[in-house]
Amino acid sequence: MPETHTHPVHVRPAVLADDAVLGDLDRATWSTLHAVTPRPQPPYEPFFDERHRPESILVAEAGEGGPRPAGYLxxxxxxxxxxxxxxxxxxxxxxxxxxxxxxxxRTLLRAAFAAARADGANRMTLRVLGHNAPARALYESEGFVVEGVLPGEFFLHGRYVDDVMMGRSLTP
Known part of the structure; x- marks a missing residue:
């Protein structure tokens, strides 16, 4: 289990009670590096809704003074x-x-690979904005390859940004 300095990272499935904390985390991490929608404004929508259910979310917990949500996938x-x-x-x-x-x-990604395999999947995909170099480097280091690019798919903050499709096999 990877550690955050001396504190382990634990991954668990989300539960309905995570709604507020994950909503706060989602808003706090909003960035032009990955967001194609405008910055959320009050009144905020719930994190979970009919399309975004707890059973599709993995939560990473870590931190000093006891585990707290550090991320989600x-x-x-x-x-x-x-x-x-x-x-x-x-x-x-x-x-x-x-x-x-x-x-x-990285811990979330590896937990997602295991969860997907356990659910019978043998392939994983994602989409990432072309200018998000840190995310692309992480995904590549975990076995994802670029499988397609939609050039200039989004017009964000005065410039066109590519939509990059990446995928990887989940079989050994």
Whole structure:
């Protein structure tokens, strides 16, 4: 289990009671590096809704003075089609500022690989903005490869940004 300095990172499934803390974490980590939607403004929507259920979220906990949510990863089937059930897609990954650089994202990714395999998946995909070099480097270091690029797919903050599709096998 990776450690944040001397404190281990533990990953668990989300529960409904995580709604407020994950919503706060999501808003605190909003960044032009990964967001294609505007910065959230009050009144805030709940973190969980019909499309974003606790069972699709893994929560990383770490920290001094007892574990607290350090990050989350949303892992879902990319479509409702039976012919696509062997694939899982990462549709969100966030790490609290205080926990960055301590292996939290890598721990979440590896927990997602294990959860997807346990659920019968043999492939994982994700989408990342082309200018998000730190995320792309992390994903590549964990076996993801670029499988496609939609050039200039988004117009963000006065410039066109590529949408990069990445994927990897989950079989040994």
């Amino acid at each position: 949303r892992l879902v089937p990319p479509t409702p089609l039976a012919c696509n059930t062997h694939v899982r897609q990462i549709q969100g990954l966030a790490v609290a500022e205080w926990a960055r650089g301590r292996g939290v994202a």
